[in-house]
Amino acid sequence: MKKYLPAILSALVVIALVAAYAAFIFLAIDEVDVTNCLRIIMAVIVLFVTIGVGWALISRIREIKQGVEDDLGKY
Secondary structure, three states, X not given: OOOOHHHHHHHHHHHHHHHHHHHHHHHHHOOOOHHHHHHHHHHHHHHHHHHHHHHHXXXXXXXXXXXXXXXXXXX
């Protein structure tokens, strides 16, 4: 799991930068209100957190089913 952490973090940073750029474009064009833009950003963040938690749960269930249970105490 630790070997995938840098790749996951870098992907999240890229996603955050793209979201910030999109928010800047929306605000610069001024076709979207600031409140709507914040709602969109919050919805995207909640979506990514939900996907991340689901991925973690599925990977943990697969580890347990395969009998290759990782000792969480060493993390």
